[in-house]
Amino acid sequence: MDLLVNGKSYEVSVDAERMLLGVLRDDLGLTGTKYGCGEGNCGACTVLLDGNTTRSCVTPVVSAAGREIITIEGLATGDELHPVQDAFIEHTAFQCAYCTPGFIMSSAALLSRIPDPDDAQIRSALSAHICRCGAYGRILRAVKTAAERSGRAEGEQR
Secondary structure, X not given: OEEEEOOXXXXXXXXXXXXXXXXXXXXXXXXXXXOOOOOOOOOOOEEEEOOEEEEHHXXXXXXXXXXXXXXXXXXXEOOEOOHHHHHHHHOOOOOOOOOHHHHHHHHHHHHHHOOOOOHHHHHHHHOOOOOOOOOHHHHHHHHHHHHHHHHHHHHHHO
């Protein structure tokens, strides 16, 4: 089965019903995507599948074959972090950081759809994520900062 992950093509020989999370972590060595609840409820396993947030712990790998998969490792461009990654670091929008990859992936997907989201839109996009350390305020500020910076960068290019 062919997988396109972070712009690279991989041929994997795995059970088609195996969950995408296990293939990413165990077969491809991409351990940034985390196993949390195993039921798609906490968000730690979030990846982008054709640009849409997807819970990889409940997604059979066969449903991702031939589609573009982006993990936290593929969000940066070369040595330059994605604006959301950079803002999360600046605002220390994590404590234990276990949930951070999922929050970042969903935030990046939100900003690709809505470049200047309001607080309610950010909260809605991230509502299905759980941060057991309670860094929600810092996460909200980080997403707002990333949106502001992305907007300025786009304005400079015009």
